[in-house]
Amino acid sequence: MAREECKALLDALNRTTACYHHLVLTVGGSADSQNLREELQKTRQKAHELAVATGARLTGALRDKSLAAEERAEFERLWVAFSGCLDLLEADMQRALALGSAFPLNAPRRPLVRTGVAGAASAVAARALSARSLRHEAEHDFDVADLQELEREVLQVGEMIQDMEMKVNVPRWTVQARQAAGAELLSGASAGASSAGGMSVEERSGPCDPSKALAATLFSAVLLAAVALAVCVAKLS
Amino acid sequence: MAAGGRARAQRPNLDKMERMVVSMQDPDEGVKMRSQRLLITVIPHAVAGGDVVQWLTQKFRVSEDEALHLGALLVRHGYLYPLRDPRSLALRPDETPYRFQTPYFWASTVWPASELDYAIYLAKRSIQRRGALLDHEKGCAPRIWQEHYDQLQWKISHAWDLVVTQAREQLRAMKQRRRGDRLVITCQEQAYWLVNRPPPGVPNVLEQGPERGSCAASRLQTCKSLDFYKWEIEYARKALGRNRLKSSVCLEAYLKFSSQRGPHDPILSGCLPSNPWVTDDDTYWAVNAPTAATPTRLRVERWGFSFQELLEDPVGRAHFMDFLEKEFSAENLSFWEACEQLRYGGQAQVPALVDAVYQQFLAPGAARWVNIDSRTMERTLAGLCRPHRYVLDDAQLHIYMLMKKDSYPRFLKSDMYKGLLTEATVPVETKRRVFPFMRKPRHCSPSPALPTAGPGGGGED
Numbered sequence: 001m002a003r004e005e006c007k008a009l010l011d012a013l014n015r016t017t018a019c020y021h022h023l024v025l026t027v028g029g030s031a032d033s034q035n036l037r038e039e040l041q042k043t044r045q046k047a048h049e050l051a052v053a054t055g056a057r058l059t060g061a062l063r064d065k066s067l068a069a070e071e072r073a074e075f076e077r078l079w080v081a082f083s084g085c086l087d088l089l090e091a092d093m094q095r096a097l098a099l100g101s102a103f104p105l106n107a108p109r110r111p112l113v114r115t116g117v118a119g120a121a122s123a124v125a126a127r128a129l130s131a132r133s134l135r136h137e138a139e140h141d142f143d144v145a146d147l148q149e150l151e152r153e154v155l156q157v158g159e160m161i162q163d164m165e166m167k168v169n170v171p172r173w174t175v176q177a178r179q180a181a182g183a184e185l186l187s188g189a190s191a192g193a194s195s196a197g198g199m200s201v202e203e204r205s206g207p208c209d210p211s212k213a214l215a216a217t218l219f220s221a222v223l224l225a226a227v228a229l230a231v232c233v234a235k236l237s
Numbered sequence: 238m239a240a241g242g243r244a245r246a247q248r249p250n251l252d253k254m255e256r257m258v259v260s261m262q263d264p265d266e267g268v269k270m271r272s273q274r275l276l277i278t279v280i281p282h283a284v285a286g287g288d289v290v291q292w293l294t295q296k297f298r299v300s301e302d303e304a305l306h307l308g309a310l311l312v313r314h315g316y317l318y319p320l321r322d323p324r325s326l327a328l329r330p331d332e333t334p335y336r337f338q339t340p341y342f343w344a345s346t347v348w349p350a351s352e353l354d355y356a357i358y359l360a361k362r363s364i365q366r367r368g369a370l371l372d373h374e375k376g377c378a379p380r381i382w383q384e385h386y387d388q389l390q391w392k393i394s395h396a397w398d399l400v401v402t403q404a405r406e407q408l409r410a411m412k413q414r415r416r417g418d419r420l421v422i423t424c425q426e427q428a429y430w431l432v433n434r435p436p437p438g439v440p441n442v443l444e445q446g447p448e449r450g451s452c453a454a455s456r457l458q459t460c461k462s463l464d465f466y467k468w469e470i471e472y473a474r475k476a477l478g479r480n481r482l483k484s485s486v487c488l489e490a491y492l493k494f495s496s497q498r499g500p501h502d503p504i505l506s507g508c509l510p511s512n513p514w515v516t517d518d519d520t521y522w523a524v525n526a527p528t529a530a531t532p533t534r535l536r537v538e539r540w541g542f543s544f545q546e547l548l549e550d551p552v553g554r555a556h557f558m559d560f561l562e563k564e565f566s567a568e569n570l571s572f573w574e575a576c577e578q579l580r581y582g583g584q585a586q587v588p589a590l591v592d593a594v595y596q597q598f599l600a601p602g603a604a605r606w607v608n609i610d611s612r613t614m615e616r617t618l619a620g621l622c623r624p625h626r627y628v629l630d631d632a633q634l635h636i637y638m639l640m641k642k643d644s645y646p647r648f649l650k651s652d653m654y655k656g657l658l659t660e661a662t663v664p665v666e667t668k669r670r671v672f673p674f675m676r677k678p679r680h681c682s683p684s685p686a687l688p689t690a691g692p693g694g695g696g697e698d
Contacts, residue, residue: 011402018406025422028340030282077398084353084399095347099340111262114270115339116282116421123413177397 002061003071006078009054012130013082016047017089019128022121024096028103029115035136037105037143039125040096041150046129047089048153054082055164062168073176079168080175083161090157097150105143248445251314251345257307258316258337261292268292273320273334278417283320283334290330305330313442314344318428326431326439336421342429344443350433353396356389358430360404381436497542501535510664524664527551534661541649544641548573556657560648568605569636569644572598576633580626591624599632609635 020043026032027040061067061075103112122134261268269292273283286308293304308328311317312335319325320334328335340346347354359382390397411419435441500506503521513519524533532552540547547553554570561567575594582590598607599617609617613631620628648654 014399014402015406015409018403019410022407022410025339025341025425031418080395081399081402084396085403088353088403095341098346103340110259111264111267113258113262113337113340114282115425116273116280116336117339117418118281119415119418121414124410127410127413172395175395177394 002057003074003078006054006057006061006075009050009057010078010082010085013047013050013054013085016043016050016128017085017092019043019124020047020089021092022124024092024099026115026117026121027096027099029113029117031115031117031119031121032103032105032112034105034140034142036121037100037146038136039121039134041146042134043125043128044093044096044150044153048157051086051089051157051160055086055160058082059164059167062170076170077175077178079170080172083164086157086161086164090154090161093150093154093157097147097154100143100147100150106141248345251343254311254314254316255343255345258311260296261289262337266296271334273336275420278420280417280421283336284317285331286329286333286335287331289317289328289335301330313432315429315432316343318424318431320424323424323427323431324436336424338428339425342425344432347429348443350430352389352393353400355385355430355434356393356396356400357403357407358426359386359389360400361408364404364408385434501539509666511667516667518667520664520667524662531660531662532657534658534663537654537657537661540654544637544645547645547648556653557644557648560651560653561644563653564644564647566644568598568607569640571605572607573633573636573640576629576636579629584626587626588624591621591628594629595621607632607636608639 020040023036023040023043026036058075058079062072062079067075103110105112122136126132126134260266268284269288270282270284273280289308289311290301290304293299293307294301297304297307299307305328308317308330312319312326312328315326316338317328317335318338319327320336362382363386393400411422414422433443503512508521510520510524511518513521523529525536528551532550536550536552540550540553547557558567558570561570572594575590575598579587579590579594597603598605599609599614600606609632613635617629617632
């Protein structure tokens with residue numbers, strides 16, 4: 001059904017936007033690197049594709065005059081969420097452009113700000129792209145070439161937003177949000193638990209945590225020693 | 238940073254602070270970094286307050302007080318945040334640890350902070366703390382965050398779906414990071430919102446007065462398109478055509494004005510008979526009323542300064558009208574007065590008034606025909622088809638310049654004016670009332686510019 005498709009696309013877009021926001025947070029800081037810029041580019045492209053697809057579907061649905069009132073309300077709600085998400089994405093892209101040009105990666109006179117964030121963010125990007133892991137193929141001067149592309153994409157997103165506003169007229173104040181005031185806490189608790197459970201499952205099946213691996217090795221070593229001692233005691237007695 | 242919007246041009250202090258922070262990051266000459274040890278995690282890049290103050294003292298060669306003040310500014314604007322007590326945005330010159338804020342959260346990047354972002358942040362905190370926006374740190378104000386949260390739910394209720402979804406997704410994205418990074422990012426966000434939405438009682442450093450000139454359209458002008466260059470060319474062309482006055486000429490005019498008007502200013506030169514606010518005697522106002530019968534000498538002298546002064550003073554205008562009647566050119570002034578009435582009168586009377594003026598002054602063979610040159614007359618007559626308030630402006634200006642160049646100098650040289658000057662009164666200064674129980678008699682029109690040893694040795698506070 002069209003509504004379910006739109007909802008799924010919108011969820012994916014939300015996920016990608018959140019991951020992009022998270023990645024842009026570290027630009028210019030101590031975790032900035034060519035890999036980060038490449039991850040930003042891939043996430044951004046994926047977000048762009050999703051945005052175009054969702055926009056097309058939603059525009060098509062809302063311009064259809066023969067829609068029932070309930071369905072139309074539902075689509076309008078999705079539309080408001082979609083345009084808000086796109087605004088957030090555009091703002092983050094503009095900030096990424098500003099920060100990227102202010103903190104070029106290989107300039108000796110402009111050191112990066114030492115913020116204390118040191119780890120890699122490839123897992124975040126992998127989540128955004130719904131991939132298992134990410135391969136980095138960037139060349140040395142990736143960030144400079146990327147900035148021009150980013151400029152173009154910012155303008156493209158801006159044009160897309162304007163285009164959408166022209167085609168479909170949805171007054172924001174008439175839309176009633178589905179989520180009530182405390183909703184994020186109720187489902188948030190369960191979502192948090194489930195997501196935590198999901199994350200831990202993924203973590204275990206993925207590459208192991210070094211501390212957990214160490215603990216497991218120690219435990220098995222102690223167990224083996226105990227078994228060996230028991231066998232010796234049994235043999236002796 | 239990149240050319241981001243006009244709003245940046247109004248915050249040069251932020252640019253300077255950012256340059257300072259970037260120079261602190263130099264691996265050789267920057268501030269000394271140490272690591273922060275928590276229970277299991279070790280997070281690098283912490284600085285001590287004392288190190289920051291010392292670096293500032295050395296780099297800019299200032300006193301320690303000034304370095305402390307600079308450091309405090311950095312902390313208050315959010316470029317450095319304290320690690321132990323995040324709410325107190327002050328720089329302590331001892332071992333208190335601080336850390337640098339990521340450039341994303343610098344005041345110039347995300348400004349102004351939007352309500353949607355704030356709502357997403359509060360939703361994230363609310364989810365993390367499972368329903369109550371309580372803080373486990375000391376000195377918290379949980380009710381404030383809860384109030385803000387409820388207000389936002391009401392203000393942007395249409396976008397609440399987006400807020401909740403984004404909050405959840407951002408939390409999930411954050412879980413993909415290491416524990417140390419997660420802690421740092423949470424602290425960064427908290428510090429950012431403490432600066433941008435300060436709790437009550439804390440002054441808002443980022444507050445600015447009303448927007449001056451261009452509005453805060455912060456779209457990045459990175460792509461130099463054709464329109465941008467066209468606008469620039471037009472702007473430069475207009476700037477070239479503007480009148481420019483040499484400052485020497487300007488200052489000369491200013492000096493002349495000041496020296497001419499000096500003796501006429503009641504504050505600078507005292508006012509006769511006395512300052513009504515001091516002596517409670519309002520003769521000064523009565524004598525200088527707009528429709529006084531006998532003008533004071535100072536007033537008559539002022540009519541000689543410029544034509545505008547003469548016309549603005551009702552008494553002066555009346556005398557000028559008498560003079561023009563003697564010269565048989567009174568219709569000029571009447572025409573000018575009628576045009577003024579048209580300009581400043583009511584909108585409903587405009588057509589009737591224009592008609593009356595035409596009949597009386599401009600029609601060929603009119604009773605009081607004014608002498609306007611042919612080009613202006615043609616333009617005015619063409620404009621009379623569609624009468625509006627300013628249709629007689631050209632003609633009025635022509636007549637004004639005529640009077641100014643021709644009649645006004647003659648008026649100043651005339652016997653009438655000289656007679657007025659001699660007849661004009663100079664009010665007598667009121668005797669200072671000396672109370673027996675006052676040590677110093679008060680001056681009747683005290684002025685900060687008058688010399689303390691006034692005429693008669695009057696005391697002045």
